[in-house]
Amino acid sequence: MVRQPLIEVRGLVNRFGDHTVHEGLDLDLYRGEILGVVGGSGTGKSVLLRSIIGLRQATAGTIRVFDQDLATLSPRERSQTEQRFGVLFQTGALFTSLTLQENVALPLVEHSGLSRDDAEHLARMKLALTGLPAQAAQNYPSELSGGMVKRASLARALALDPEVLFLDEPTAGLDPISAAGFDRLLRTLRDALGFSVFLVTHDLDTLYTTCGRVAVLARGKVLVADSLGQVEDNPDPWIQDYFHGPRGRAAADAHKRLSREDH
Numbered sequence: 001m002v003r004q005p006l007i008e009v010r011g012l013v014n015r016f017g018d019h020t021v022h023e024g025l026d027l028d029l030y031r032g033e034i035l036g037v038v039g040g041s042g043t044g045k046s047v048l049l050r051s052i053i054g055l056r057q058a059t060a061g062t063i064r065v066f067d068q069d070l071a072t073l074s075p076r077e078r079s080q081t082e083q084r085f086g087v088l089f090q091t092g093a094l095f096t097s098l099t100l101q102e103n104v105a106l107p108l109v110e111h112s113g114l115s116r117d118d119a120e121h122l123a124r125m126k127l128a129l130t131g132l133p134a135q136a137a138q139n140y141p142s143e144l145s146g147g148m149v150k151r152a153s154l155a156r157a158l159a160l161d162p163e164v165l166f167l168d169e170p171t172a173g174l175d176p177i178s179a180a181g182f183d184r185l186l187r188t189l190r191d192a193l194g195f196s197v198f199l200v201t202h203d204l205d206t207l208y209t210t211c212g213r214v215a216v217l218a219r220g221k222v223l224v225a226d227s228l229g230q231v232e233d234n235p236d237p238w239i240q241d242y243f244h245g246p247r248g249r250a251a252a253d254a255h256k257r258l259s260r261e262d263h
C-alpha cells in the first residue's frame with residue numbers, strides 16, 4: 001500500500017540575503033509517525049519547521065499539508081489548517097502572567113468558542129493528560145520545574161487536538177530523568193491520540209527511544225530519511241560521526257539494554 005504523506009515538502013529553498021539555508025530540500029511526514037529531524041547547528045531545522053507551520057514564507061519550493069498547497073490557501077483556509085497543528089517551541093513560550101490552566105485555556109477560548117469556564121475545565125484535563133498533578137493547574141510557570149513547564153507547554157500544544165505536533169528541541173535544558181519522562185509521555189500520547197510528530201532534536205536518547213524515522217539535514221538538503229538502522233549505516237561523514245561517536249554509541253547501547261529489559 002502506498003502511504004500518503006500528511007506533509008510533503010518539495011524543492012524547498014530558503015535564503016537569507018546571500019546565505020542559502022535550504023537548496024532543493026524534500027521531506028515527507030506520514031500519519032501517526034514520530035519523525036526526528038537532526039543535523040548540525042545552523043543546518044536549518046528550525047527554519048524548515050517555521051516554513052511548514054507558516055511562520056516563514058520560503059524562497060521557493062512547495063509545501064503540501066493535508067493535501068493542500070500552503071501557498072495557494074486564502075488567509076482563512078490557512079488559519080484553519082494551522083489549527084490542525086500543535087507547536088511546542090524550545091522555550092515553552094507560556095505566558096508568565098497566566099496560570100497553567102489559563103495558558104492552556106487561551107487557545108480554546110480563542111479558537112473553539114468555548115466559554116471560559118468550559119475552556120478551563122478542558123484545560124485541566126489536558127494538563128492531567130500530560131501527567132501534571134491537579135494542583136499544578138493553579139500555578140504560574142515560574143513556580144514549576146523545567147520538566148513541569150515542558151509538560152504544560154505540551155498540554156497547550158495539544159489544546160485543540162492537533163493532527164500534527166511540531167516540537168523544537170523539547171528536551172533541551174531538561175535533566176536526563178525529566179527528558180526520558182518527556183520522551184515516554186510523547187510516545188504514550190501519540191499511541192493514545194494518534195497524532196503525527198515532527199520533532200527537531202539534538203537528543204540522541206530521544207531519537208533512539210521515540211522516533212520511527214529520522215531525517216538528517218546537511219548541505220541544504222535532507223541527506224537521508226529512514227529508520228534509525230538504515231540512517232546509522234549511511235556513509236556520510238557527519239552521520240558516521242554523529243551516530244558512531246561516543247555519544248551516539250552510548251545512546252544506542254542504552255537503548256539496546258532497555259529493549260532487552262523490556263522483553
Ligand SMILES: Nc1ncnc2c1ncn2[C@@H]1O[C@H](COP(=O)(O)OP(=O)(O)OP(=O)(O)O)[C@@H](O)[C@H]1O
Binds near residue numbers: 016039040047
Ligand atoms: N531571520 C533570520 N535572518 C537571517 N538568518 C537567519 C534567520 N533565521 C535563521 N537564519 C539562519 O539560518 C540558518 C539556519 O538556522 P536554524 O535556526 O534553522 O538552524 P538549526 O538547524 O535549527 O540550528 P540549531 O541546531 O543551532 O538550533 C542559520 O545560519 C541562521 O543564522
